[in-house]
Structure formats: C-alpha cells, structure tokens
Amino acid sequence: MKILLAEDDFVTRKFMTGFLSKYGECDVTVDGMEAVDAFMMALEEGEPYDLVCLDIMMPVMDGYQALKGIRNLEKQMEIPPEKAAKVIMATALNDEKNVKMAFDLGCTIYSGKPIDQDRFEQALVKLGLV
Numbered sequence: 001m002k003i004l005l006a007e008d009d010f011v012t013r014k015f016m017t018g019f020l021s022k023y024g025e026c027d028v029t030v031d032g033m034e035a036v037d038a039f040m041m042a043l044e045e046g047e048p049y050d051l052v053c054l055d056i057m058m059p060v061m062d063g064y065q066a067l068k069g070i071r072n073l074e075k076q077m078e079i080p081p082e083k084a085a086k087v088i089m090a091t092a093l094n095d096e097k098n099v100k101m102a103f104d105l106g107c108t109i110y111s112g113k114p115i116d117q118d119r120f121e122q123a124l125v126k127l128g129l130v
Helices: 010-021 032-044 063-076 096-105 117-126
Strands: 002-006 025-029 051-054 086-091 109-112
Touching: 002 010, 002 032, 010 025, 010 051, 025 032, 032 051, 032 063, 051 063, 063 086, 063 096, 096 109, 109 117
Parallel strands: 002 025, 002 051, 051 086, 086 109
Antiparallel strands: none
C-alpha cells in the first residue's frame, strides 16, 4: 500500500509514520500544500496513493483545502470513485460541524486524536486496505 501522511505536529508525525509504515510505503508532508503536490506527482507518475491521512489544522493549506485539492485532481485525471484514494482525516476537531464538512468534501473516515491504534487498524481493515 502507498500512503501519504500530512501532519504538521512533529510528535504526531513521528508516531503516525512509525504506525503506518508497517502497512506500506509512507510519504510524509508537513502541510496541505505539500500533500496536494505529492498527490499530484504520484498521479502523474502512475503510482497513486491508496491512503491519505490528513490533519485538519496545518499551516499554508489546511486539511479541508488539501482534501478538496486531492478530490479535484482525481476528477481532472478522471479517476473513477472506486479507484479514488481513501482519505482519513485525523484531527482533534471532533465537533459535528467539522465532521460534516470533512465528509462533504470527500473524506472516507474521520478519526479523532489522540489516535487509538486499535480503532485506526479497524478502519484500515474496514476500508479493505489491510
């Protein structure tokens, strides 16, 4: 599995990289702009990401903007919905408004922080990624 992680917090980034690396190749970015750039490069190289994990509160471009950019790139490249990347929003923002916005923009799963490893693994299984 090819994974893209966008997380600006060093401690969370280090933890998530270690956790996700056991499931596949994990590329790491520190803001939403880098995530969209990395996603575009992977599409252009014909090696798209299977899973994208996005924080919401990031500098330069937040997770919502990054998610919108990623879904727009998939539309431009005419990627059918069943082949679209699975996107997990991993964030401390757990109120109804933020959850709804994330799903409206095309996230697949919304995961609260701190990350519960067992629940996160169950989400990966549910998505058919492991």
